[in-house]
Amino acid sequence: MNKKKLTLLTKTALAVVDQGLLSAVNFFVSIVLIKNTAKTEYGYYSIAFAALMLFISVQNAVVTTPLTVLLPAKKSAEKKEYISSLLSGQYALLLPLSFIFLLVALAGRFFAIDSLRTHIALAFIVAVLGALLREFLRACLFAQYRAERVLVVDTIYVLVYISAIGLLWLTSSVSVPVILIFMGISAFAASLTSTGFIEWRIRWPSVKKSYSENWPFGRWALAGVLVSHVQNYAYLYLLGALLGSTAVADVSASRLLLMPLVLAQVGWGKVALPLGARLHEEKRAVDFFKIQMAAALAFVVVIQLYVFLINRFAPLLGSLVLTDKYLEALGFATLWGAIFSVGFVALCASFGLQAMKRFKVITQMSAITMVLTVLSTFLFIKGFAVRGGLYALLTGETSLAILLWYKFVSSVFPLRAGRIRLLITRLTKKVVNENA
Secondary structure (H helix, E strand, O other): OOHHHHHHHHHHHHHHHHHHHHHHHHHHHHHHHHHHOOHHHHHHHHHHHHHHHHHHHHHHHHHHHHHHHHHHHOOHHHHHHHHHHHHHHHHHHHHHHHHHHHHHHHHHHHHOOOHHHHHHHHHHHHHHHHHHHHHHHHHHHHHOOOHHHHHHHHHHHHHHHHHHHHHHHHOOOOOHHHHHHHHHHHHHHHHOOOOOOOOOOOOHHHHHHHHHHHHHHHHHHHHHHHHHHHHHHHHHHHHHHHHOHHHHHHHHHHHHOOHHHHHHHHHHHHHHHHHHHHHHHOOOHHHHHHHHHHHHHHHHHHHHHHHHHHHHOHHHHHHHOOOHHHHHHHHHHHHHHHHHHHHHHHHHHHHHHHHOOOHHHHHHHHHHHHHHHHHHHHHHHHHHHHHHHHHHHHHHHHHHHHHHHHHHHHHHOHHHHHHHHHHHHHHHHHHHHHHO
């Protein structure tokens, strides 16, 4: 095996270990909340966590994904200014928005909004500010092929976060607001250990220049992540609106069992995007296509084995991981396995299109499937309750996977795709003529 393949395997292994740490801490937090808070409060946490994912997705679209694609082509002298300008611009926007959100949350106390939701909203600000700094730093380090440093940052984050939560658990002080505050503080503490390459001052011309470079890619990616968020979390929001926060808690608890797979997907993306961008620059898109095909197939096999083990040891998991309140959630594991399988297949095609800078295509395909997902979610929840939301999510993910892989194949093999389209057109005309 040559040196480049060994390096790729090493980076991938580090990314998997890193995401394993993050998966473990999120799993631990959820278990603590499930065992120590009411279903209603855990449901609020699930919604807050989904909202945090929205903020991170917007950051990925406008800041970190374009950074991952553009940074490899920059000269070493330009990289530091580019990175620092992006971070400065990010917080120049976030801090005023956080202040406005703070005022709105405080004002809610005067309109009979219960104290728990107000406290969660205030703590959410801290969580967002810390999480976005850590995610930015991780993207920078991954783009510079420093996966080992990412592992150091996330290890510090996990140790600080778990220590704080353990103290809460021992003192019986567990609550969602305090958990969110510790999430943000831990992220800040870990990030500040590895920011030596960033200049902490705002240079508005540089900020404008850096975001101007990002925007041609980021505008389509931004629309894409907003569409994707609606598609991926419509079931959660509609379950809360139609069936209540306890339904959100049930479906979140069932998804919890597959959390390690979620972050493994993210870990592959951190490796795949820089690799795909480099191979695209080297005119080796076919090689990246083969890698994504292999990754998709391998992950589907892993998911099916994982779900088999969950079903095999369901009673044990019910007693160790969940409480009696959530035993029914284990019945959703197989359905979640199908959703995750199809979702990762779609994600591999999305990574390929992102590496080729086809953000507009991703947005267009996602918009089509978003409409289908939202409509089917509303209808299926009415007919099948909690399980209906998952049926709708599977429908949307399957449609998206088909569309994205079609576009990925068309981009890598344009001549073959053109011939296939011509063949389909001819067959369609032939069928129409015969029926006429």
